[in-house]
Amino acid sequence: MRDDDPGVARLQRWQESGGRWRVLTRTTDTVVIALLTCDIGEEVDRLTGTGPALLAYLGNRDSSEDDITPAPPVRPGPATVVRDRDITGKARNSRPRDALGRPLEPGAPGVPTMPDDLNPAPADALQQAQKLLDDGLPFHAHEVLEAAWKSAPPAERELWRGLAQLAVGLTHARRGNTTGAARLLLRSADRIGPYAHSAPHSVAAAELTAWARTTARECQVNG
Known part of the structure; x- marks a missing residue:
């Protein structure tokens, strides 16, 4: 409630x-x-x-990553549940998600997300992200583009970050959050735009920038 x-x-x-x-x-x-x-x-x-x-x-929480209530003391026994953690010891968010990345109740059937160790080559990332967008999965496309952004050389990082933000903007638009969508799309345009005349990997930076700004305006008008 x-x-x-x-x-x-x-x-x-x-x-x-x-x-x-x-x-x-x-x-x-x-x-x-x-x-x-x-x-x-x-x-x-x-x-x-x-x-x-x-x-x-x-309460005492500083972010959405914090538990709402402190975890009870772990008692030994066969029913003890061990929380899934990565190699650094950080707790994973293993809750299932729907096609737009929204968390579902534990145990609910969800849409698989991209693997945590995803590290695609640029051409593969662009091809995979485009297919996911065509399939109506912008949240998953952003995961691919974010993985490429994290491993990109410094000269390309803002481009990949802008592409990931574009996919996040589309995700928010599909969720009905037009205000957040417009802001993310405009930020993506600001990051992709400087690559308009010399974009690596044949990214259509000028066209994407124009499209992001137009779509952001539509979100602002129709939101």
């Missing part, structure tokens, strides 16, 4: 749509929260709240 407090309700909607958040500042009666995109963690908006309900909802 969603809380009646506007700040809590907005934060819950954001997280239910697959977004993340992080507390920026907190006092005894005010909190400022950055609303972040899924996975890339790009700040899209900020939520400032002064109500006690929002502060109580946050």
Whole structure:
């Protein structure tokens, strides 16, 4: 059940749509929260709240990655559940997700996401991302493009980051979050645009920049 407090309700909607958040500042009666995109963690908006309900909802949490309540002490026995963690010890988010990356209830049938160790070559990343976009899976396309961004040489990193943001913008548009979609699409255009005359890997940077800006305007008008 969603809380009646506007700040809590907005934060819950954001997280239910697959977004993340992080507390920026907190006092005894005010909190400022950055609303972040899924996975890339790009700040899209900020939520400032002064109500006690929002502060109580946050508790001691500093981000959406923190558990709502502290985990109980682990007791030995056959029923002990070990949380899935990566090689660094960081807990994985193993909840199933739908086709647009929104988390589902544990045990629900979901759409497989891309592997954590994905490291595609540029040509493969572009081809795979395009196919995923054609199949209506922009969230999965962004995972591929994000993997390419993380391994790209410095001169190409902003291009790949812009491509990943474009896919995230499309994801938010498909989820009905037109405000977040417009902001991400405009940011993607700002990053892809400088490559318009010399884009590596034959990326149609000029066309993508124009398309992202046009689509962002449509989101702003029709949102």
